[in-house]
Amino acid sequence: MGNNPVLEEKILTKRESKKGSAQPARSPRFDFNWAWLGVAPFFLFALAFLFLPSFSIVVRSFQGVDGSFTFKNIIAILTESDIINAYQASLSISVITAIGGGFFGFLLAYAVILGGMPRGMRTFMVTFSGVASNFAGVPLAFAFIATMGNAGLITRWIEAIFEINVRQMGFSIYTIWGLSIVYMYFQFPLMVLIMAPALDGLRREWREACENLGGSAWQYWRYVAFPILLPSILGTMILLFGNAFGAYATAYAFSGSFINLVTILIGAQIQGDVLYNPGLGNALALGMIIIMSVCMFGYAYMQRKTSRWVR
Numbered sequence: 001m002g003n004n005p006v007l008e009e010k011i012l013t014k015r016e017s018k019k020g021s022a023q024p025a026r027s028p029r030f031d032f033n034w035a036w037l038g039v040a041p042f043f044l045f046a047l048a049f050l051f052l053p054s055f056s057i058v059v060r061s062f063q064g065v066d067g068s069f070t071f072k073n074i075i076a077i078l079t080e081s082d083i084i085n086a087y088q089a090s091l092s093i094s095v096i097t098a099i100g101g102g103f104f105g106f107l108l109a110y111a112v113i114l115g116g117m118p119r120g121m122r123t124f125m126v127t128f129s130g131v132a133s134n135f136a137g138v139p140l141a142f143a144f145i146a147t148m149g150n151a152g153l154i155t156r157w158i159e160a161i162f163e164i165n166v167r168q169m170g171f172s173i174y175t176i177w178g179l180s181i182v183y184m185y186f187q188f189p190l191m192v193l194i195m196a197p198a199l200d201g202l203r204r205e206w207r208e209a210c211e212n213l214g215g216s217a218w219q220y221w222r223y224v225a226f227p228i229l230l231p232s233i234l235g236t237m238i239l240l241f242g243n244a245f246g247a248y249a250t251a252y253a254f255s256g257s258f259i260n261l262v263t264i265l266i267g268a269q270i271q272g273d274v275l276y277n278p279g280l281g282n283a284l285a286l287g288m289i290i291i292m293s294v295c296m297f298g299y300a301y302m303q304r305k306t307s308r309w310v311r
Helices: 005-021 036-060 072-079 081-113 119-132 138-148 153-162 176-200 204-212 217-245 249-255 262-271 278-307
Strands: none
Touching: 036 278, 072 081, 072 278, 081 119, 081 176, 081 217, 081 262, 081 278, 119 176, 138 153, 138 176, 138 249, 176 217, 176 249, 204 217, 217 278, 249 262, 262 278
16 A cells, blocks of 8 residues: 555545544433323322322331330231231132132133124123122122022022021021122123133134144143133232232121121221221231232233233
């Protein structure tokens, strides 16, 4: 290159032109995304009605009746038999209704979505599920008391037709199993509502591919459809567990103090005249928050696994 002065002059001229055309680097400018204003009400609502109350529950769980700092409330949750029994009863009802609601609800969802029902029946069942899943509290409790209570319609019919006294035989709906039946009324429809989109997400090509490879209907469900739906089924059952575990109005209106549940015990500790101990009530609520948080993370994890297949 040193023997060619013309070529060296061209290279130097090109380099100088590049240096002259280069512009100074601009400092990064912050552009505000106005789309965040649309979700601002959600964050404010979550802060005011979720995070701040949760923080308040954590703080008040370590306060005694006089407002002093204490660990007695936390210790009572792990040692007192009434509290342990309340947690056991709540967990038992939640497990029973989650398994029962998940199993029978899945069968109902399968019959509605993939069972070949008329479209009008499918629309009716989905609409009914949306209404029934939100029918709870005092109306639901009164409906079951009037139907299957000690003086309920079905109870009177059984006594009149078979000439027996079901109460003397030990039958009572005011038990854990009776309350589980009441909870099933809104657990079934909730399972149908959540599983319907998952069943719709099963692609026809997957079944056709299985049939082309010589697979039967059982093999399709065993090796293709069920593994795809399993995370959604388990996630929905976790959601049913949390839904039953946090129910209060239905249980209180149905059984009062006949069934010792955590939610009823919390109400007695915060509003009661005899068992008034807000610190213990907040400690009980803290235990529920921990259990519900585990359910929420479990449901989110299962939904993330399901979304890979039903996109």
